[in-house]
Amino acid sequence: MNRMAKIALLVLGVALAFVLALIAGKVWVPLWGLAAGDPRGVIMMELRLPRALLGLTIGAGLGLSGAALQGYTRNPLADPAILGISALAALGAVSAIFLGLGASTGSVAVCAMAGAALAVLLLGALAGRSASAVAFVLAGTVLSSLAGALIALLITLAPNPFATSEIMSWLMGALTDRGWLELEIALPLVLAGALLMRTQARALDVLTLGESVARSLGLDLRRLQGVMALAIALIVGGSVAVTGIVGFVGLIVPHLLRPWFGEEPSRLLLPSALGGALLVLVADSLVRLVPGAGELRLGVAMALIGAPFFFALLLRWRGGLA
Amino acid sequence: MLTVETLGVTAGGAALLEDISAALMPGRVTAIVGPNGAGKSTLLDCLTGLRAPDGGRVLLDGAPLAALGASERAKRVGYLPQDAPLHWNITVRALVALGRFPHGDARGDMGRLAIDRAMRDLGLDPFADRLAGALSGGERARVMLARVLAGEPDWILADEPLAALDLSHRYALMALLRGIAARGVGIVLVAHDLALAATYADDALLLDHGRLIAAGPVAEVLTPERLGPVFGVAFDWVRADDGTRLLVSSAGTRHGRAES
DSSP, X not given: OOHHHHHHHHHHHHHHHHHHHHHOSSSOOOGGGGSTTOTHHHIIIIIXXXXXXXXXXXXXXXHHHHHHHHHHHTOTTOOTTTTTHHHHHHHHHHHHHHTTSOOSHHHHHHXXXXXXXXXXXHHHHHHOTTOOHHHHHHHHHHHHHHHHHHHHHHHHHSSXXXXXXXXXXXXXXXXXXXXXXXXXXXXXXXXXXXXXXXXXXXXXXXXXXXXXXXXXXXXXXXXXXXXXXXHHIIIIIHHHHHHOOOOSHHHHHHHXXXXXXXXXXXXXXXXXXXXXXXXXXXXXXXXXXXXXSSOOOHHHHHXXXXXXXXXXXXXXXXXXXX | OEEEEEEEEEETTEEEEEEEEEEEOTTSEEEEEOSTTSSHHHHHHHHHTSSOOSEEEEEETTEEGGGSOHHHXXXXXXXXXXXXXXXXOOBHHHHHHGGGTTTTOTTSHHHHHHHHHHHHHTTOGGGTTSBGGGXXXXXXXXXXXXXXXXXXOSEEEEESTTTTSOHHHHHHHHHHHHHHXXXXXXXXXXXXXXXXXXXXXXXXXXXXXXXXXXXXXXXHHSSHHHHHHHHTSOEEEEEOTTSOEEEEETTOOEEEEXXX
């Protein structure tokens, strides 16, 4: 099967997952519920449609940024959440809200983006430019823990009766009750980040041969770092500002797609965006089907799927197979 | 022509290169030789533009290398490192195509032609869809050279390209480089193997402790009188049965031949 056929298959998968996200939930609504006069049409148009579109957007963004980060760091364990980028974005958002840096959703997104960009630059400084995969993950762990603790501290210090649930909602993100407003914030940011990242696709390929060869081929590493930091900030900052941290999407998706599309970083970007959208749409449909009064948080679901996956990757690595 | 003028490099207070001046000719194979720590790789890094010298300058056809834009420099000077990592297991063709990065046309017509030519020249057509990570050392060396050739540079600068290869692959690679030089490309390589340098190179630069000891045709530079003091080993000529002179060190190792 050629590349276009595989991509077409992924697009079909995303379309089916999108339909699933519209009809699945505590109340199953068939597609003809959209017909005029059917009261269930309101559930689909006002609740599920924006939520599904948001799921599509952040899923695509997280899948894409995972693939790009893995290419950029030459590290198959890279993911915005594992490297602490999402946590710093969340810290940025929480700072904006609880320190009164700005009450509007726009300024929350800007602070989240600033946090994400800071994380990318800090990672570079902490792990060094030619760092090993393990050094990056360790640096990410440090950033994640610190940002998580600061988020909890800020929320606890602020006069807030719902502190515990607020902390949880940032650390374990969700699409619950998100609507058109959140989509209006996230979509342009993720789109802009994706377009920016696309311009660096070949630069990521050239890094396959290491930094010396990349430089000898005329690659400007500083510029690449700057553009990557900005693109990741737009995507991850834009996503985290409206949903909180949703981890592991960027880790899992490129790994599942590599045997299918090859390891060349540029060839994984579009498939990973599609795969990320597919994964988040399916996962967000499933969390609504868990029995009980409330629904499982998407961040919890992704961690339940992603952590064992990460563990399996580490085992494969230890065996020298990765 | 690639020229270095009073080149100097220091690191941590120590001089890695001091006052190096030399002119390298296109269409010839120039070997940079010297003992460990002589500054061979540092000189090569300056010639590729990967390292900015602390003093002096490198000129490419009369124009300062440092003044060229990164991609313009990359189009004209190709760099073949000793042992480049392969972070992702990509296909041979995808790897060779990376050589077109400075031109930005790996998927364009011009780029495809250049990639095809480089693959054909190095006999890589049967390997095109194989994964580079699964190749043997000799095959990998050819793929890496094809990557440089695909960029169609005027100069190929190679840092010990032979280090990881066994003898037969060393001879094969040197023969390939000679063939490329015959087309007018200037080849500069850091060489530990004096036998190969003496046999396959046209010119040599002999370095010791960051200083240029001698430069010129190999017959004049790679002589017992010059090599002995630099390497701290006695060298001598012996006459082979076919009448050619062989350069040998006191341990009895052959170090190449010269016409008698």
